[in-house]
Amino acid sequence: MPSNSAPLALRQARQHLLEFGQCPSGLVNERLARSWSRSMAAGLAPNARVRAPDPVSSGSLRHALSASHTLLAHSRPIMEYVFDQVRHSQSVVVLADPRGMLMHTLGDAHFADKAARVALSCGASWHEEHRGTNAIGTALVEGCAVQIHGSEHFLERNGFLTCAASPIVSATGEMLGILDISSDHRSGHAHTLGLVSTAARMIENRLITAACKRDIRLHLHPQPEGIGSMAEGIVAVSSDGWIIGANRAALAQLGLQIGDIGGAQLEHVLDVRLEQLLTQHQRRPLQTQMLRLHNGAVLFAQVQVDAAAWPSPAGVVGARAGAVPAADDALARLDTGDARSRAAADKARRVLGKPIAVLIQGECGVGKEVFARAMHASGPRRGAPFVAINCGAIPETLIEAELFGYVAGAFTGARKEGSLGRLREADGGTLFLDEIGDMPLPMQTRLLRVLQERSVTPVGSGTAVSVDFALVCATHCQLLEAAAQGRFRQDLYYRINGLTLQLPALRERSDFAALTQRLLQDLHPERPLQLAPELYGQLAGYAWPGNLRQVASVLRTACAMLNDDEDTLDWTHMPDDLIAALSFPSQNPTSAPFPANPVAGRQATLNLQELSHAAIQQALQSTRGNVTQAARQLGISRQTIYRRLEGSTVRQPS
Numbered sequence: 001m002p003s004n005s006a007p008l009a010l011r012q013a014r015q016h017l018l019e020f021g022q023c024p025s026g027l028v029n030e031r032l033a034r035s036w037s038r039s040m041a042a043g044l045a046p047n048a049r050v051r052a053p054d055p056v057s058s059g060s061l062r063h064a065l066s067a068s069h070t071l072l073a074h075s076r077p078i079m080e081y082v083f084d085q086v087r088h089s090q091s092v093v094v095l096a097d098p099r100g101m102l103m104h105t106l107g108d109a110h111f112a113d114k115a116a117r118v119a120l121s122c123g124a125s126w127h128e129e130h131r132g133t134n135a136i137g138t139a140l141v142e143g144c145a146v147q148i149h150g151s152e153h154f155l156e157r158n159g160f161l162t163c164a165a166s167p168i169v170s171a172t173g174e175m176l177g178i179l180d181i182s183s184d185h186r187s188g189h190a191h192t193l194g195l196v197s198t199a200a201r202m203i204e205n206r207l208i209t210a211a212c213k214r215d216i217r218l219h220l221h222p223q224p225e226g227i228g229s230m231a232e233g234i235v236a237v238s239s240d241g242w243i244i245g246a247n248r249a250a251l252a253q254l255g256l257q258i259g260d261i262g263g264a265q266l267e268h269v270l271d272v273r274l275e276q277l278l279t280q281h282q283r284r285p286l287q288t289q290m291l292r293l294h295n296g297a298v299l300f301a302q303v304q305v306d307a308a309a310w311p312s313p314a315g316v317v318g319a320r321a322g323a324v325p326a327a328d329d330a331l332a333r334l335d336t337g338d339a340r341s342r343a344a345a346d347k348a349r350r351v352l353g354k355p356i357a358v359l360i361q362g363e364c365g366v367g368k369e370v371f372a373r374a375m376h377a378s379g380p381r382r383g384a385p386f387v388a389i390n391c392g393a394i395p396e397t398l399i400e401a402e403l404f405g406y407v408a409g410a411f412t413g414a415r416k417e418g419s420l421g422r423l424r425e426a427d428g429g430t431l432f433l434d435e436i437g438d439m440p441l442p443m444q445t446r447l448l449r450v451l452q453e454r455s456v457t458p459v460g461s462g463t464a465v466s467v468d469f470a471l472v473c474a475t476h477c478q479l480l481e482a483a484a485q486g487r488f489r490q491d492l493y494y495r496i497n498g499l500t501l502q503l504p505a506l507r508e509r510s511d512f513a514a515l516t517q518r519l520l521q522d523l524h525p526e527r528p529l530q531l532a533p534e535l536y537g538q539l540a541g542y543a544w545p546g547n548l549r550q551v552a553s554v555l556r557t558a559c560a561m562l563n564d565d566e567d568t569l570d571w572t573h574m575p576d577d578l579i580a581a582l583s584f585p586s587q588n589p590t591s592a593p594f595p596a597n598p599v600a601g602r603q604a605t606l607n608l609q610e611l612s613h614a615a616i617q618q619a620l621q622s623t624r625g626n627v628t629q630a631a632r633q634l635g636i637s638r639q640t641i642y643r644r645l646e647g648s649t650v651r652q653p654s
């Protein structure tokens, strides 16, 4: 965003903002106007002394540096190169973490001194909330490269700077940090934005190559000579063909969005099967291969594959139920061979014990809470409590007391002895906030403060109590979309989203056989059970709108129907609501036509309960597993849906 608004228009816009609290349209670019409005909303005054927190203690800085260890290692050489380019122009090159805290700076001594006077030094926060419009903070919120020149800075004291900043994102689109070049505003240059963006891309390419070194990688470019250059696309593919990481160039070349990572197969995009690519690579490892996108466009690719990443000899695509888990922990015990679930577990393992918040995304019932519990049980906090809160299930009026606790007599109906609150119950352990997207806005503000200050102030008390927990949140909705619509705080989104993990829907998993076998084993460890082949075929092709929760519940019920001398589950053991769902083709578009079987025709005699199950499943399917929307569609509460899907009691916060 090279802004450099005309000085007169800038002055007029600023004047208007100060007088009326709003930025007039048309005078400055929209991104700058939005950022100024956010700065006002954060309670900052342009001419006031800075309200920003002091730089963090050296202990906290060390902690942050170790959390961003890999980013720092790959950024340092590039920062040195960039600094060489701007050495004689009164500049500093800065790396900030995803919260806007400066982690590393390189600058010429004279200018670095001047910069340090406005806290452009390690440990200081340049988040917009603390310093108003500035390239680092604004790039963080807007998620794109930004240049802020002179008096475009919200705080007057920063008006001597001109700064250009670019986000650095991971192979899966997580915000890792910000690279920035700040100079004296008289020596700033429009090309600086290009320089900082290019440098950020170089860092991203180094990071993706390091992070995906054990995966199959394709290095892509529309011209063969472009491979190996900074403009090459890099895409990481799992051994069963899923795209599990990509840099920005690859996304553009393949016509993908960041949200497609983990959800698209290579052969859905390219006119080639992974097996063919690998066979060709094995024959001629150094040869560039010519590939076609489904739209006919040509791309050239160089395949890189580490020996450990070669698919099993049984074949590239297909269940890898027999694969040995990489680690022996609770996360590994969930592994039944699906590559995307395994990739999520691998990523989760890397942040265990580090101060990085994890956001688990996935449809209703894919196992987000089970996964979060496995993370807790696999990490160093396993001896302390795991506290799960369903933000969508607590009435809005109770949520504050429930989360933050209260002191004795804080309100009518309060317990005499007060309450610790769920956040403090999680002290030392893990706090799991399910359906975080359903948290009311005022609570989001309070939660953000807790996460920033690492302390909780109970209702009715003026005293903050410090808390320390690992944070894992889960959501079935696109939080960024919710943030764009003003339903979710963007700053909270970045706080809780240190690492995003996407859990696949059951219909997208490649391990249905191994998964159902594992579920049957867990239900009856002492008795080997199996599914009749014709039933298995139907179940494997079903869309499972309720995901793992639904399949677990179906098998549980089916096992209860078995006679003592039976070891094979067939149609006669299946619950009626599943038979009903399989009988309505409209409800189950991915399944084959229902076979002639002994239960055909039963839909005519469906009872009320079966019909309501069928209606819930249809609604969940049409809303792609979004329980809130499905509940709205059916005119019932979310709790009723949970109750019906579980076939037991409501999942209430305890």
Ligand SMILES: Nc1ncnc2c1ncn2[C@@H]1O[C@H](COP(=O)(O)OP(=O)(O)OP(=O)(O)O)[C@@H](O)[C@H]1O
Pocket: 334, 362, 363, 364, 365, 366, 367, 368, 369, 370, 371, 434, 474, 476, 519, 548, 549, 550, 552, 553
């Ligand atoms: N890895 C797994 N292996 C076996 N069963 C599982 C697994 N994950 C989930 N389940 C089953 O699915 C049920 C629901 O899981 P969980 O509550 O973790 O889903 P969720 O994605 O958090 O759902 P929601 O979005 O509704 O909160 C579990 O109670 C369990 O029966």
